Amino acid sequence: MLGPINLDLEPGTVLGLVGPNGAGKTTFLQCLIGLLRADLGEITVFGRPNDPNHPEWKLDIGYVGDIPVFWECWTAAKNLQFVSQFYPDWSHKKASELADRFQLPLKKRAKDLSTGNRIKLSLIIALAHSPKLLLLDEPTSGMDPVVRVEVLDVLFEILETGDRAIIYTTHILPEISRLVDELVFLDNGQIRLRVNKEDLVNRWRKITFRYGRDVIPFQSVVSHRREGNDHQVISSDFPMILDQLRELGAENIQDNYMSIEEITVQILKGGRNVEIN
Amino acid sequence: MWKLIKADSEYNVIPNCILMSIILGLVISNSILGGMEETIAIIMFIAAMIFGGGMASESAKNKRIRMLSTLPLSARELGLYYQWGTVTVWTLCMALLFISSLISQRGNLGLEYVWWILTRIGCLFIFAGCMDLANNLFFCVREKKPDKIVMAWIIYPSLSIAAVIGGLLLYFFTISLDDKPYWPFITINEFVSTFHGSFGLLLFGLIILALNVYVYEWRRSYLEEFTLPV
Numbered sequence: 001m002l003g004p005i006n007l008d009l010e011p012g013t014v015l016g017l018v019g020p021n022g023a024g025k026t027t028f029l030q031c032l033i034g035l036l037r038a039d040l041g042e043i044t045v046f047g048r049p050n051d052p053n054h055p056e057w058k059l060d061i062g063y064v065g066d067i068p069v070f071w072e073c074w075t076a077a078k079n080l081q082f083v084s085q086f087y088p089d090w091s092h093k094k095a096s097e098l099a100d101r102f103q104l105p106l107k108k109r110a111k112d113l114s115t116g117n118r119i120k121l122s123l124i125i126a127l128a129h130s131p132k133l134l135l136l137d138e139p140t141s142g143m144d145p146v147v148r149v150e151v152l153d154v155l156f157e158i159l160e161t162g163d164r165a166i167i168y169t170t171h172i173l174p175e176i177s178r179l180v181d182e183l184v185f186l187d188n189g190q191i192r193l194r195v196n197k198e199d200l201v202n203r204w205r206k207i208t209f210r211y212g213r214d215v216i217p218f219q220s221v222v223s224h225r226r227e228g229n230d231h232q233v234i235s236s237d238f239p240m241i242l243d244q245l246r247e248l249g250a251e252n253i254q255d256n257y258m259s260i261e262e263i264t265v266q267i268l269k270g271g272r273n274v275e276i277n
Numbered sequence: 278m279w280k281l282i283k284a285d286s287e288y289n290v291i292p293n294c295i296l297m298s299i300i301l302g303l304v305i306s307n308s309i310l311g312g313m314e315e316t317i318a319i320i321m322f323i324a325a326m327i328f329g330g331g332m333a334s335e336s337a338k339n340k341r342i343r344m345l346s347t348l349p350l351s352a353r354e355l356g357l358y359y360q361w362g363t364v365t366v367w368t369l370c371m372a373l374l375f376i377s378s379l380i381s382q383r384g385n386l387g388l389e390y391v392w393w394i395l396t397r398i399g400c401l402f403i404f405a406g407c408m409d410l411a412n413n414l415f416f417c418v419r420e421k422k423p424d425k426i427v428m429a430w431i432i433y434p435s436l437s438i439a440a441v442i443g444g445l446l447l448y449f450f451t452i453s454l455d456d457k458p459y460w461p462f463i464t465i466n467e468f469v470s471t472f473h474g475s476f477g478l479l480l481f482g483l484i485i486l487a488l489n490v491y492v493y494e495w496r497r498s499y500l501e502e503f504t505l506p507v
Contacts (some may be wrong), residue, residue: 009456030500034344034347035499036498036500037496037497039419052351053351053353055348055349055350056349059349063346067340067346069341069343071288071341086348086349086350230449
């Protein structure tokens with residue numbers, strides 16, 4: 001069960017979709033590209049409804065799915081040639097350049113390609129017609145680190161023009177911190193939190209302090225550990241906690257930045273029990 | 278759609294060659310020996326039932342719908358593309374059979390033979406159309422448990438069984454059975470041996486195929502082309 005989801009995306013933005021397995025990330029992307037039909041509501045892409053009988057809106061989208069599928073007995077090159085017929089803006093030069101950069105064996109049959117190479121082929125198909133919106137469902141899974149960095153570099157280059165947007169799902173957290181501008185946390189098919197990456201980093205802190213008595217439960221505390229009089233809390237709104245701690249007379253208060261990976265893990269670990277403001 | 282059809286013919290060049298060799302072998306035999314129409318038509322019909330089902334469940338084709346549905350192609354075009362094979366291959370088979378009979382009979386074929394051919398074309402369209410309709414309807418229901426259960430255990434099996442039994446029965450009822458004086462055989466056989474009967478059957482088959490194209494547009498999922506609902 002997915003939704004209700006209200007989501008709009010500005011050009012030049014990379015939206016990272018994060019959530020536990022089964023949260024609805026893949027389903028959400030499949031609804032956007034039209035592989036699944038939503039029971040209720042409306043999906044508009046660049047102002048046009050994603051009507052399956054008027055597919056012009058798909059010209060502006062590049063999609064890399066969870067299971068890349070091709071004409072399996074054809075070579076990668078033949079698959080590219082086949083897909084190119086459907087996109088007026090397809091660039092053979094760009095497809096060829098990307099194949100070189102990703103070291104994709106174009107003469108191999110699709111069925112003989114490794115998982116990583118299948119995703120690379122899918123990425124080239126998604127990128128060669130210069131779409132305005134890229135939907136990437138774990139595009140770097142199964143890739144070696146060198147190609148993964150190459151893929152991210154290509155995505156950065158795409159974003160340089162400022163008129164394109166990406167919706168990106170991944171379980172590789174360092175990619176989130178490098179690539180995305182905004183994060184959407186999906187849980188049980190619903191948006192739990194949508195937040196700017198900078199805001200997230202600025203508001204979340206790991207705070208340590210000394211305090212002799214039991215601490216009154218604060219709002220915005222995601223986790224709390226205590227060893228004797230030493231406490232450690234992770235907060236999603238650290239200025240408020242700091243004020244409260246000072247009022248209580250806590251000593252040795254120190255706040256430490258958390259990486260996007262740490263914050264994401266905390267949010268995902270907490271599931272529905274984490275109170276996020 | 279033509280791009281897809283062209284790609285399909287390029288992709289399946291070896292199976293197509295094998296299939297065409299067998300069909301040509303059969304029809305050439307008929308044009309030389311004559312009188313084999315019924316036998317050849319039965320072989321073709323059963324082969325179409327078996328291979329049609331087998332090809333639909335072939336994994337590459339089953340999943341390829343995922344790729345095609347992400348391309349800027351309308352659902353109607355894709356629906357037509359998926360029915361196109363049934364229409365062209367079977368019509369071609371029957372047309373070749375007709376030509377072979379024309380050769381073996383040295384052009385002396387009565388109109389009843391035209392009705393006979395139309396009946397066979399209509400029978401397969403009805404059979405294949407019902408099978409596809411069951412499949413497409415299965416993907417039209419919402420991903421909710423009660424809907425899926427009703428579809429999986431009642432509608433899908435009913436349509437599939439109806440297609441198999443109905444298709445076979447209808448086909449065998451339409452065989453020229455002068456020595457079988459049973460009621461349904463005689464009545465149906467008399468009916469389809471006329472212009473109205475045979476043309477009506479063909480029209481009904483085409484309507485079911487067209488219905489498939491329409492239902493295809495209303496699928497809720499294009500993740501799989503064909504599935505067993507259990």
